[in-house]
Amino acid sequence: MVRGYKRLAGAAVSLAVAGTLAAASLVTGAGPVGAESPAAGKGEYLVFYGAGGQAEALRAISAGGGAAAAVDAKLGYIVAEGPGTAFAEALGASPAVVGVTGNRRIGAATALAAGAGPATEPVSLPVSSSQDAAASRQDEAASRQDAGAASEAASVRRVPSRGSAARRGEPLSGRQWDMRMIGATPSGSYAKSRGSKRVLVGIIDTGVDGRHPDIAANFNRSLSRNFVTDHPKDPNGRSLDGPCEYKRCKDPVDVDDDGHGTHVASTIGSPINGIGIAGVAPGVSLVNIRAGTDAGFFFLKPVLDALTYAGDAGVDVVNMSFFVDPWTFNCARNPADSRADQLQQAGIITGVQRALDYARARGVTLISALGNGSTDLGDPTVDKESPGYPLGKQRQRTIDNSCLNVPAESRGVISVSAVGPSKRKAWYSDYGTEQTDLSAPGGDPSDTGSSLKGTAREILAAAPTRVLRKQKLIDAAGKPTSSSVVRECHHGSCSYYQYLSGTSMASPHAAGVAAILVSRFGKPGKGGLTLAPSRVERLLYATAIPVSCPASGSTTYSVSEETHTCSGSAAMNGFYGHGLVSAYRAATTKG
Known part of the structure; x- marks a missing residue:
């Protein structure tokens, strides 16, 4: 491992x-609960809710002074921003919430696009946006300029006959x-x-x-x-x-x-x-x-x-x-x-x-x-x-x-x-x-x-x-x-x-x-x-x-x-x- x-x-x-x-x-795993952003004094959390508990969890987030950025209905959690560890502990008091894990901003699909309001309906988080896909293609093209990678790729084209190797x-x-x-x-x-x-x-x-x-x-x-x-x-x-x-x-x-x-x-x-x-x-x-x-x-x-x-x-x-x-x-x-x-x-x-x-x-x-x-x-x-x-x-x-x-x-x-x-x-x-x-x-x-x-x-x-x-x-x-x-x-x-x-x-x-x-x-x-x-x-x-x-x-x-x-x-x-x-x-x- x-x-x-x-x-x-x-x-x-x-x-x-x-x-x-x-x-x-x-x-x-995700970063520690209450991993506050130094600039905003707030943390981002993954709030897991129980069966049928999405609406109640959203209310608990709002009542605690937080805001929901996205909802993943496939796995039953809400990406939320709130004021630190006390916010996470307050959410834990809600019977609808079964876990609250601090989230580090890693990956392209952590939250919805900037400017999106609080989620009120189940939203399926995208695997990647078209913008991310385009950036990935640009990165792949750039990476092929790496001399070492180019050398390795070239060697793949010079593979000897496979018959003898198989035997x-x-x-x-x-x-x-x-x-x-x-x-x-x-x-x-x-x-x-x-x-x-x-x-x-x-x-x-x-x-x-x-x-x-x-x-x-x-x-x-x-x-x-x-x-x-x-x-x-x-x-x-x-x-x-x-x-x-x-x-x-x-x-x-x-x-x-x-x-x-x-x-x-x-x-x-x-x-x-x-x-x-x-x-x-x-x-x-x-x-x-x-x-x-x-x-x-x-x-x-x-x-x-x-x-x-x-x-x-x-x-x-x-x-x-x-x-x-x-x-x-x-x-x-x-x-x-x-x-x-x-x-x-x-x-x-x-x-x-x-x-x-x-x-x-x-x-x-x-x-x-x-x-x-x-x-x-x-x-x-x-x-x-x-x-x-x-x-x-x-x-x-x-x-x-x-x-x-x-x-x-x-x-x-x-x-x-x-x-x-x-x-x-x-x-x-x-x-x-x-x-x-x-x-x-x-x-x-x-x-x-x-x-x-x-x-x-x-x-x-x-x-x-x-x-x-x-x-x-x-x-x-x-x-x-x-x-x-x-x-x-x-x-x-x-x-x-x-x-x-x-x-x-x-x-x-x-x-x-x-x-x-x-x-x-x-x-x-x-x-x-x-x-x-x-x-x-x-x-x-x-x-x-x-x-x-x-x-x-x-x-x-x-x-x-x-x-x-x-x-x-x-x-x-x-x-x-x-x-x-x-x-x-x-x-x-x-x-």
């Missing part, structure tokens, strides 16, 4: 002993222990089903480098969207996303300034093209549905927009390697929190669940990373990471099982734990008998149960050149400066790949397997193929390889000096869920 999940996936985390762990919490495997396939573990190889699932181009897999993440030579052929630019706007600084004036690189600080739909989303997309669907690696489902279409900032924050409004769009656009599977900020665990009634904080967390729980329900009802199979907190989610006791925004505001609080990691513990979501190359549960991976649905390769630098060494125990997938250059992981000449980066060249053009670990790296393996199942059993639907999420879920569980708990019933991790207890049978347990995902079994099952 990115930022939120102990930075194991998303914003790559370097651990002294465990190597680079992909930031485990890509879920960055022998891609140039870097020898480094893909993860694909061998799940049977995604030339003699395995690739020989049976590589996935259909008509299947759309959405990557809700930090973006996707759509011009990477090992992604471009499968990247669906026309359906991709970016729901965030980069913010150079945080409210305290500290650097956040870095300098704006495009007009209006809005990146094109084929840009990833973090690298997390590109790695995830590559694992799902890098094509078989004689370049680098191949993904789990190398024949599917990849759709960037960006909800994460350059800094790896996933705020509530962009996450809601991304999930709603996935449902409306006919996306078949989405991968969510993140948690919604700013809370690692959301507790609607935790006495350790203020009333304003409780309302914010209730808003996140409610809003994300509604968006997930909306997408699932429209045929979207929901796959999530479980988390990198090394925690039994069935018995959490302490949260030291929240709130993660504004920066530096974390505090230790006592929590219990009523507190939820969102979206991993939300209803209708298939949550995935991570294993290392020996199939041992990764030391960092969260677990739980009620929370773990499946397991998949996520990498574990501390897993000594195989012949692999160091970074080779992690997951290798595509990385954006300019991100690696910015992180000084490649030098001016393009040579890697770290063993975590691999350069693969042919015909004078090179592409880059990076080793990362995390449950963020595990869930895309499951998403790829889900895409294979939709490709095989889906029926013609909106823009392609469709298969009911409930059936995809059943097939995923049926084709998973059962893995029993360790013989001792627990596993001790020397890296963190922790003991994690595994409960359950081989058919279903807290470490592996229904088992290890299998691309080969998905490609060969009779359904």
Whole structure:
């Protein structure tokens, strides 16, 4: 996951002993309740109302001295502006209001156009305006002037014959222990089903480098969207996303300034093209549905927009390697929190669940990373990471099982734990008998149960050149400066790949397997193929390889000096869920 999940996936985390762990919490929720605008002394809020409670919620907003800017009737919330934290707490007293979450102005569809009066009728918020679409097209055209991007795009046109690559495997396939573990190889699932181009897999993440030579052929630019706007600084004036690189600080739909989303997309669907690696489902279409900032924050409004769009656009599977900020665990009634904080967390729980329900009802199979907190989610006791925004505001609080990691513990979501190359549960991976649905390769630098060494125990997938250059992981000449980066060249053009670990790296393996199942059993639907999420879920569980708990019933991790207890049978347990995902079994099952 990115930022939120102990930075194991998303914003790559370097651990002294465990190597680079992909930031485990890509879920960055809306900003804190009462995040007032310095100029106006007011805050913007997402006010979630109960069934039939829209009119009463609008009255409560007005009575509290606020104003409604927009209404999203699909998910049942109002975008409102009001005078600070006291306003949010006053709204919480209304029986019609079920959550109030402060909203940071991220993304093009945060509110209605300037000048619009208070909403009195249900208004469906647009995914993007024609003005935003035009600006996006201008940004895309400008981005093609980037020398590095132009070089990468050129290399796509010089791909060698695919026949031999399909038989022998891609140039870097020898480094893909993860694909061998799940049977995604030339003699395995690739020989049976590589996935259909008509299947759309959405990557809700930090973006996707759509011009990477090992992604471009499968990247669906026309359906991709970016729901965030980069913010150079945080409210305290500290650097956040870095300098704006495009007009209006809005990146094109084929840009990833973090690298997390590109790695995830590559694992799902890098094509078989004689370049680098191949993904789990190398024949599917990849759709960037960006909800994460350059800094790896996933705020509530962009996450809601991304999930709603996935449902409306006919996306078949989405991968969510993140948690919604700013809370690692959301507790609607935790006495350790203020009333304003409780309302914010209730808003996140409610809003994300509604968006997930909306997408699932429209045929979207929901796959999530479980988390990198090394925690039994069935018995959490302490949260030291929240709130993660504004920066530096974390505090230790006592929590219990009523507190939820969102979206991993939300209803209708298939949550995935991570294993290392020996199939041992990764030391960092969260677990739980009620929370773990499946397991998949996520990498574990501390897993000594195989012949692999160091970074080779992690997951290798595509990385954006300019991100690696910015992180000084490649030098001016393009040579890697770290063993975590691999350069693969042919015909004078090179592409880059990076080793990362995390449950963020595990869930895309499951998403790829889900895409294979939709490709095989889906029926013609909106823009392609469709298969009911409930059936995809059943097939995923049926084709998973059962893995029993360790013989001792627990596993001790020397890296963190922790003991994690595994409960359950081989058919279903807290470490592996229904088992290890299998691309080969998905490609060969009779359904």
